[in-house]
Amino acid sequence: MPTKRELLLDFAYLQAEDQRNGHSSCNGDFETFPIDLDPFLTKQGATYVVTAFVEGTRGQVSSETSVTLKVSKA
Amino acid sequence: MGLGDWKMKGRDFRFVSCVLAVLAVASAYGQAIKVVVNGEAIAFGNVGPRTIYGHVMVPFRGVLEHLGATVKWDDATKVIIAAKGSTEIKVLVGTAVAEINGDKVEMDVSSRMVNGVAVVPLRFLSEALGADVRWISKTQTVQIDTDTDVVDNTPVVPKSTPLPPAATGAFVSNQSGFIGASIPLKFTLRAPTGGSATFRIPGASDDLQMVEESEGVYSVLWATPSGKAGALNLNNAAPIASLRNGDTVTYSQLTNKISIDTAPPAMLGFTPEPNARLAGTRPYVSVNFDDGPGSGVDPSSVQISFDGLDVTSKANVTLRGATFRPEVPLDSGVHEVSVVASDRAGNIATSNWAFSVIEASENIRGFAYNGPQIIEAGAQITVLLVAQSGGAAEFSIGNRRVSIPLTESNGGQFAGTYTAGVADDFANEIIFARFKNEAGEIYTAQAGDRISTKAAIPQAPKITAPTATSSVVSPIYVDGTATPFARVRVRIDFSFTPEGGTKLSGPVVEAIVIADQT
Numbered sequence: 103m104p105t106k107r108e109l110l111l112d113f114a115y116l117q118a119e120d121q122r123n124g125h126s127s128c129n130g131d132f133e134t135f136p137i138d139l140d141p142f143l144t145k146q147g148a149t150y151v152v153t154a155f156v157e158g159t160r161g162q163v164s165s166e167t168s169v170t171l172k173v174s175k176a
Numbered sequence: 177m178g179l180g181d182w183k184m185k186g187r188d189f190r191f192v193s194c195v196l197a198v199l200a201v202a203s204a205y206g207q208a209i210k211v212v213v214n215g216e217a218i219a220f221g222n223v224g225p226r227t228i229y230g231h232v233m234v235p236f237r238g239v240l241e242h243l244g245a246t247v248k249w250d251d252a253t254k255v256i257i258a259a260k261g262s263t264e265i266k267v268l269v270g271t272a273v274a275e276i277n278g279d280k281v282e283m284d285v286s287s288r289m290v291n292g293v294a295v296v297p298l299r300f301l302s303e304a305l306g307a308d309v310r311w312i313s314k315t316q317t318v319q320i321d322t323d324t325d326v327v328d329n330t331p332v333v334p335k336s337t338p339l340p341p342a343a344t345g346a347f348v349s350n351q352s353g354f355i356g357a358s359i360p361l362k363f364t365l366r367a368p369t370g371g372s373a374t375f376r377i378p379g380a381s382d383d384l385q386m387v388e389e390s391e392g393v394y395s396v397l398w399a400t401p402s403g404k405a406g407a408l409n410l411n412n413a414a415p416i417a418s419l420r421n422g423d424t425v426t427y428s429q430l431t432n433k434i435s436i437d438t439a440p441p442a443m444l445g446f447t448p449e450p451n452a453r454l455a456g457t458r459p460y461v462s463v464n465f466d467d468g469p470g471s472g473v474d475p476s477s478v479q480i481s482f483d484g485l486d487v488t489s490k491a492n493v494t495l496r497g498a499t500f501r502p503e504v505p506l507d508s509g510v511h512e513v514s515v516v517a518s519d520r521a522g523n524i525a526t527s528n529w530a531f532s533v534i535e536a537s538e539n540i541r542g543f544a545y546n547g548p549q550i551i552e553a554g555a556q557i558t559v560l561l562v563a564q565s566g567g568a569a570e571f572s573i574g575n576r577r578v579s580i581p582l583t584e585s586n587g588g589q590f591a592g593t594y595t596a597g598v599a600d601d602f603a604n605e606i607i608f609a610r611f612k613n614e615a616g617e618i619y620t621a622q623a624g625d626r627i628s629t630k631a632a633i634p635q636a637p638k639i640t641a642p643t644a645t646s647s648v649v650s651p652i653y654v655d656g657t658a659t660p661f662a663r664v665r666v667r668i669d670f671s672f673t674p675e676g677g678t679k680l681s682g683p684v685v686e687a688i689v690i691a692d693q694t
Contacts, residue, residue, distance in 0.1 A: 129660050129692060130657045130658055130659060130662070130692060131656075131657055132655070132662075132664050132690065132692065134654040134687055135687065136651035136652070136653055137650075137651055137654070137668060137684075139650035139651070139652065140379065140670070143670045144650065146674065148671060149670065150669070150670055151668070152639055152642070152666065153667045153668075153669070154637045154639055154664055154666045154667075155288070155636060155637065155665055156634035156637055156659070156662045156663060157663045157664075158271075158601050158631065158632075158633075158634050158663075159602070160496075160603050160631050161286055161495075162271045162634055163270050163271075163288050163634065164270060164634040164635055164636040165288065165289035165636040166288065166290055166636070167636050167638060168639075169643065170644050171642055171644070171646075171648055171652075172644065172647050172648070173647070173648055174647045
């Protein structure tokens, strides 16, 4: 599997979900590459917020959707 | 008025630019930005002023109403209508498009919904409503006055000017703004002497030891990565310095703003395709740009040459691509294209390709699309190719929808259709056909008209995993659903408040994924 940074560069990340074994994609599904959480931040008990929105071809953007994560320190 | 003056009346764009430059710095200092209109501080509730990609965004209702405007919100069309005196402003939320008294204006950044509140660029509003705006650095305040004449000569803090550490706890870098690949940076922390200081950038670097280069001044050198393996994008990165003195650890967050973008933009969708044999003499010559989650292509950096001549001034260049069409028919033979573009961090990309114009032949005799140039979801796009009988053919709509089959129905007439869906977001797309004859030779042709779909605000994605209730461990995948083909930008931000300290926050990753289409 390519590293996150390779994916960012060569744009294979556009379909990164296909890199994950066993993933069965459906219409409209998306999935990111594996994201490593910074152990320093996790040790600090950091809160992580995931935000997603859709970008249109001409600069239009959708509303943002966000989720605050509960992170295990283990 | 010079660029250094700190006053704006009406539409003095230069002053507003200065204000925004400092606003961006102020935001990075970690203090909440306050907005005071005619002496009255605005209370914003849960969603206050913020910077988004370097632009100060404010909830529209609070600021506009305090500026004396009447504000209406049309939830069905997502349009804000504000009126003050003879001025009427319309903002289509989710786009960078606005109207001032019916004249279309493009804002620097799209308005958007944040936690259910519409936010708009402060710069645009101030320009449109003709207010005086000044920045008071001491209190990190934007002061807006609608009926006074105020002047503040506070100096501008330009990009790439070192911000000297002046007080204990100050943590700065020697450059600000977008930082490209292989750029050496020096980070400096002013803190009590005799401690042990470390440095890290969440999402970019592990701990590095800082050296106390003089009494109470700790520093470290760090260079942005380079090469394919080092591609890194962090908008408003959040370097952290920690200082251990005995059992006490204190944390500082960088006070000037840096955004790291070490990957050059990608060039995609070359038209005519590389090595194509083109039937037709006045093709659209086009390429698309995609800087992913990076700083974005700088249109002023784009240079296009065609057959060795600079044709940049004759090309249509946007953030997302460049198109050139020869003014006169091309001669038969090989034609060469070269495009150079860089993003706002200075990462340069270059593409060279060539195609051949062929003399009239039996392989392709014609290709046409005879529909409207602006289409809506549900519209059927029908094309007709007249070519040598017995071959195989397909057509594409830019690089948005590719390899749609064309079926031969009657002695060399190939027809095909595509029905536009709600997910289609075409912007001046070139329709072209590809034909392979029985000898295996491939030819191409373009339709005369380009097509666009009506621009619509995309539907928001849903995040299905992880959920707010699940306990996650590293690494994580962010799963979700969106309209098929949707380009989804995903960002993860952190925040924590160390014991006895102030809140630290910033991004750890930002990426773009495309929703599945099948």
